[in-house]
Amino acid sequence: MEYLDLYDINRMRTGKTFVRGEKPKNGYYLVVQVILFNTQGQMLIQQRQSDKVGWPDKWDVSAGGSAQAGETSQQAASRELREELGLEMDFSGIRPNVSSTFPEGFTDVYLVEKEVPLSQLTLQPEEVQGVKWADREEILQLIETDQFVPYYPGWISYLFESRKSYGSYRRGPFPSAEQNT
Numbered sequence: 001m002e003y004l005d006l007y008d009i010n011r012m013r014t015g016k017t018f019v020r021g022e023k024p025k026n027g028y029y030l031v032v033q034v035i036l037f038n039t040q041g042q043m044l045i046q047q048r049q050s051d052k053v054g055w056p057d058k059w060d061v062s063a064g065g066s067a068q069a070g071e072t073s074q075q076a077a078s079r080e081l082r083e084e085l086g087l088e089m090d091f092s093g094i095r096p097n098v099s100s101t102f103p104e105g106f107t108d109v110y111l112v113e114k115e116v117p118l119s120q121l122t123l124q125p126e127e128v129q130g131v132k133w134a135d136r137e138e139i140l141q142l143i144e145t146d147q148f149v150p151y152y153p154g155w156i157s158y159l160f161e162s163r164k165s166y167g168s169y170r171r172g173p174f175p176s177a178e179q180n181t
Contacts, residue, residue, distance in 0.1 A: 003069040004029045011106055017069045028105040032076045032096075033064035034089075037113050037163045042133040044116065045148075046084065049129050057129075059139075059148045061159075073108040085131070086122025089114075097166055098159075111163045136160045 002020040005013050006027035018024050036044040044062045048055055063084040067076035074091035081087045089112070096108035118131055134142070139156050142148035162168070 002066075004066050005069050005071075007106065020066060024104055030067040030073060030076070031064065031102075031105060031107045032067060032073055032080060033061050033107060033109045034077050034081045035109060035111050035159060035163075036062040036116060037111065037160075038115055038133060039113065040133075041160070041163075042135050043139065043160070044085075044131060045134050045139065046123075046128045047130040048149075049125075049127055052127065055149045059134075059142050061149075077108070077110050084124045084127055085116075086120075086124075087116065095166070097162060109159070111159065113163065 003017040004020050004024075006016040006018055006024055007030060008014050008027060011028075011030075014027055016027070018027075018029075038044070045059045046062060047059050048057060050057045063080045065076070065080045065084075067073060068079075071079070073096060074094060077091045077096075078089060081089055091110060094110065097111040098109040100107050100109070118133070121131060123129070123131065136157060139148060140153050143151065143153055143156065
């Protein structure tokens, strides 16, 4: 049995846990996604196993899942990447590029540029049946034809656009308060 931390509305741990698979009562849980891009600007996507609960056989982003009880976002990102794709990466000291919410919790998204030969990946047989590199247009086509987890197309485009930076500005740095007076 796997336990997840219960968070309050302000994303603070409550000190309580609940069993994965159950709906959290009076709180939220944390999910992480690690999205790999190569230097050609393609995203590594994985195909979920056919017996997975939730979107079987669909393509999805590189790796992700729930943070286990006691894990930080960074620890969960490292574990999910290692478990699902066999890749070692230390996320300590790295902030998520994007944090968002969903009805039952919070999602931290890490965008990583890394050249990874597909032949060097070790796929978790219970979770992942295949991987490939795909450009934005291919992923949007997979969403349109119901072969990808049903993310908003704009969300996928945002990930491609922001893969090399933090935030939502195309130019930086953000002006200081003194510059605005």
